[in-house]
Amino acid sequence: MYPIFEFPVVGGGMIIALIATFHILPCHLATGGFWITYFLERKAYAENDAGLLEFLKKFTLMVLIFCFVTGSLTGVGIWFASTIISPRAISGLIHNYVWGWATEWVFFVIEIVTIYIYYYTFGKISRKAHLRIGLLYAMAAWLSMVVITGILAFMMTPGKWVKTGDFFDGFFNPTYWPQLFFRTSMMFAIAGAYAAAVASFIADQKTRKTVIKTAGAWGLAGLLTGGLFAFWYYHKLPIRTMEIIEAFAYAKIMFNVSMAAAAIAGIYFVILLLGVTGITRPVVTIGMIIIIFIGIGGGESVREIGRRPYLIPGYLYSNQVIAHDVEAKGIRSEVDKFTESGILSHYYFIPDSLRQLNEKNYLHAGKVITKLECVICHTMQKDGRSSLPDLVNNMGMTSAEDLFYFLESLGDYPYMPVFAGTDVERRAAAVFISQLSGDETAAEVDPQWVLNGDG
Numbered sequence: 001m002y003p004i005f006e007f008p009v010v011g012g013g014m015i016i017a018l019i020a021t022f023h024i025l026p027c028h029l030a031t032g033g034f035w036i037t038y039f040l041e042r043k044a045y046a047e048n049d050a051g052l053l054e055f056l057k058k059f060t061l062m063v064l065i066f067c068f069v070t071g072s073l074t075g076v077g078i079w080f081a082s083t084i085i086s087p088r089a090i091s092g093l094i095h096n097y098v099w100g101w102a103t104e105w106v107f108f109v110i111e112i113v114t115i116y117i118y119y120y121t122f123g124k125i126s127r128k129a130h131l132r133i134g135l136l137y138a139m140a141a142w143l144s145m146v147v148i149t150g151i152l153a154f155m156m157t158p159g160k161w162v163k164t165g166d167f168f169d170g171f172f173n174p175t176y177w178p179q180l181f182f183r184t185s186m187m188f189a190i191a192g193a194y195a196a197a198v199a200s201f202i203a204d205q206k207t208r209k210t211v212i213k214t215a216g217a218w219g220l221a222g223l224l225t226g227g228l229f230a231f232w233y234y235h236k237l238p239i240r241t242m243e244i245i246e247a248f249a250y251a252k253i254m255f256n257v258s259m260a261a262a263a264i265a266g267i268y269f270v271i272l273l274l275g276v277t278g279i280t281r282p283v284v285t286i287g288m289i290i291i292i293f294i295g296i297g298g299g300e301s302v303r304e305i306g307r308r309p310y311l312i313p314g315y316l317y318s319n320q321v322i323a324h325d326v327e328a329k330g331i332r333s334e335v336d337k338f339t340e341s342g343i344l345s346h347y348y349f350i351p352d353s354l355r356q357l358n359e360k361n362y363l364h365a366g367k368v369i370t371k372l373e374c375v376i377c378h379t380m381q382k383d384g385r386s387s388l389p390d391l392v393n394n395m396g397m398t399s400a401e402d403l404f405y406f407l408e409s410l411g412d413y414p415y416m417p418v419f420a421g422t423d424v425e426r427r428a429a430a431v432f433i434s435q436l437s438g439d440e441t442a443a444e445v446d447p448q449w450v451l452n453g454d455g
């Protein structure tokens, strides 16, 4: 167990989500962009179209700068944010998939090297060699997606890994193929939107028309096939996940947001396909990228909601308590251990004085327990995101005694982990939450009740 990281009001999860959603744009462009480039470059050579080559140079520079600056920054950002917010999840993933990441990294290095060579050798080497470099980039970039999708899908549906602990059982899990095809389709749609955006800065009308027609065709094809694969993907999700998604009004809103964004993008791609150059003004083309970004955000939120209460289903809860045995890996659930002998006595990063509860430290201990077990999903501030004091007040249960019983029932909610701790710890947490919610009786709680209960 590692130190707790609390991000007030907004919540740590939201921070990771924002960075990760943004990251999807540059990385899908990096993977999809060069298939369009390869196609257009062949076309340019076949038709001896200098204007189109000029566009390609601009587009490549944009991919180079946008993807390799913002993509790298947000990529590192995801690592940084999740390492401090959910260190155990990262640790668990690294212990299983370090070689997966190493493989991805190899493809990533090929990408970086080839895109620089590609950009700086425009018109300087034979056409055939230049095309091959572009193709090499496109393949390396897509292969990095082939690898990373295995790890991403593992976090959603670890599949047989839970029983066997086997690298490939977790990698080629139940949602691997639908996700890979979905992401592959979406990378064409995102690349189409970007190609149109760059085209809106090209003065030559003929080139602009050629590019937007291609961008529209690729975008529309990507979006439509993406829709089909998304449908397949949702049907591969476990029933538990579907139930949680359906239980949340918020998930429905987010789902509708992504559907609306997809519909707008669909109409936009049709207009591009028809070659209506009038629409390719920067406000429209860049606005569309923002709409796609919002759509991705909607889809990603639904996915995140469905993962609750786990970081890795069948293994690790969102609050980093190990939820279930994974025998093949020698991993033991911590829930029973914490219920019998306490979470604080097993928690590494706290002052020794908190390990044993007494009359003086129980409130402080209650605060630490609450943060350990709840802060990943609830903020501790009134009016914060999924605010614990607000939820408790809405529930109408703010006395320590009521909260003590409520905490016992936490695991009955399909989206919350069970409370892991002794009865004394549960009472200490209940007093703290009662105080946090502004209940006046919290100050009058008898320390003897916390330490010894009713008996």
Ligand code: HEC
Pocket (backbone or CB within 6 Å): 308, 309, 310, 318, 319, 370, 373, 374, 375, 376, 377, 378, 386, 387, 388, 391, 392, 394, 395, 410, 415, 416, 417, 419, 433
């Ligand atoms: C995996 C994420 C997660 C964790 C961890 C978690 N919760 Fe929740 N909790 C939720 C969600 C989601 C809701 C639904 C309300 C919402 O959307 O904010 C919820 C709702 C609640 C409610 C309102 C219940 C009702 O019936 O109105 C309370 C109270 C609550 N949580 C307390 C806690 C406490 C205390 C902890 C820590 C011991 C905790 N939660 C841990 C996700 C979590």
